[in-house]
Amino acid sequence: GNIIEESSLRISVSGICRDQLFLDYLNNFFHKIFSLDEERILPQYSSNKLSAIRINSIVIFYALEKLGVISPNQNIKSFSIPQWIFNQNDYTVSCLKGMFEIGGNIVINSRNSLELRFIRPKEYIVKYFEKLCYLLNIKTSNISSFQREVNSTKKYLTLKYYLSIARKSQVKKFLNLIPTLKWELSRNRIQ
Structure with missing residues (x-):
């Protein structure tokens, strides 16, 4: 938001x-x-x-x-994100769930396997997501960036930052630990 x-x-x-x-x-x-x-x-x-x-x-x-x-x-x-979120697992899980519901994507990657991505326009927000995953022992990719054309007539580009969770074991760990509504809604479309 x-x-x-x-x-x-x-x-x-x-x-x-x-x-x-x-x-x-x-x-x-x-x-x-x-x-x-x-x-x-x-x-x-x-x-x-x-x-x-x-x-x-x-x-x-x-x-x-x-x-x-x-x-x-x-x-x-x-x-x-206030420090108290990082100090208790319940709050860490809840914060990570909220962030993923808003900025997370569930995709089938080029290897035909499930991948979780977190994309935001501000790098510091993606770093927060990475830190929360780290605290819960969920391994993520490094943070990367890409430019995207927003308006084809004005050639306006916007910079986005992202990370992904692609290892099958880590995707499973994330979805078991953090049951999101986004996953529940996507599950039927993916199967």
Whole structure:
């Protein structure tokens, strides 16, 4: 998600995330974590499909500050994972699950095997993901980057950072330790 201004959060939704089950999951998550009213969560549609969820509430920022994710003096467009997340396995697993639900991909690679990828526009976020995996003894690839053309008419390029979990034993360990809704929704399509 992106923090747009001091009272608005925009979460882009794409691919498998457009599944109604996942969207209901996100809505329930926001209600539970931030105690938001229905009218605060605004879906945004692109070509008749949900492409983003916008949440208008200052409550989010107070909750993120209370959890230590952002500090009052910090640049509002960046975040950090508080140290207490790294100190307890339950919190580490929960944080890794949330990060994967938002920025993770489940793909069949060129060797025709299952691979997990984590892709974000900021390298420090991918480094957080790598550190969380390391703490849970899950082996990942090194962090790499690639450029992608965003708008073919304006030739606008964007830089993305990613890592992958490709070893069969590590993929299995990740999915057993961190049962994500994204995996549950993908499993039927892959088999």
